[in-house]
Amino acid sequence: MDQLSTGVPVMIHLETHIKQDDNVSDYQLDVDGQLVQMGQNLYLRYLEPNDETGEKTPVTMKFTSEGEVHLTRNAEAELRLHFVSGKRVTARYKTPYGIMPIETVTPYLETSFKECPFSGNVKIDYLLYAGEELVGNYKIRLQFTA
Numbered sequence: 626m627d628q629l630s631t632g633v634p635v636m637i638h639l640e641t642h643i644k645q646d647d648n649v650s651d652y653q654l655d656v657d658g659q660l661v662q663m664g665q666n667l668y669l670r671y672l673e674p675n676d677e678t679g680e681k682t683p684v685t686m687k688f689t690s691e692g693e694v695h696l697t698r699n700a701e702a703e704l705r706l707h708f709v710s711g712k713r714v715t716a717r718y719k720t721p722y723g724i725m726p727i728e729t730v731t732p733y734l735e736t737s738f739k740e741c742p743f744s745g746n747v748k749i750d751y752l753l754y755a756g757e758e759l760v761g762n763y764k765i766r767l768q769f770t771a
Contacts, residue, residue: 632661633743635769637671645761658769660743665690667738669745669769673698686747686767688736694749708749710734728754743771 634657641652658671667688672681680700687695696706703719708731718725733750747767753760 630662632659633771634658635660635669635743635771637669637767637769640764640766642764642766643761644763660745660769660771667745669767688738688745688747692734692736694734694736694747706751706753708734708751713754725755727760730754745769 637654637656637658639652639654639656643650643652654673656671656673658669661668661670669686669688671684673684674681682698682700684699685695685697687697689695692710694708696704696708698704701721703717705717705719706727706729707714707716708729710731710733713728713730716727716729718727730752731749732752733748735748736745738745745768747765749763749765751763751765753763
């Protein structure tokens with residue numbers, strides 16, 4: 626695990642299932658990333674390509690020793706989500722027009738990591754709210770391997 630302090634290249638497979646009102650969409654991504662350990666936390670970083678614009682959005686997932694997950698996407702609009710199993714948590718969506726308060730409710734959160742070869746499996750089911758209004762129901766499935 627010593628090499629984690631300087632960063633380890635990983636292969637990432639991400640699947641996202643989104644349900645908003647009556648619309649359902651599925652998204653898959655296979656991309657190279659970097660895994661770094663800082664203190665007790667693990668950070669998974671990668672660039673998410675946008676097929677329409679050709680731009681790449683930096684994404685960071687932070688895994689805490691308490692089993693919480695923080696997701697940050699730094700695009701024109703900055704999204705910071707915080708997942709805690711079974712809890713409703715305030716998050717932040719910073720747009721060019723200002724900060725919009727949002728909340729996540731995470732009914733299911735599971736993370737598991739192995740050392741040889743270093744790999745991980747992340748499952749997050751969450752509901753996203755803007756005020757009291759349900760924006761969508763999301764499922765993230767992510768695997769990575771060094």
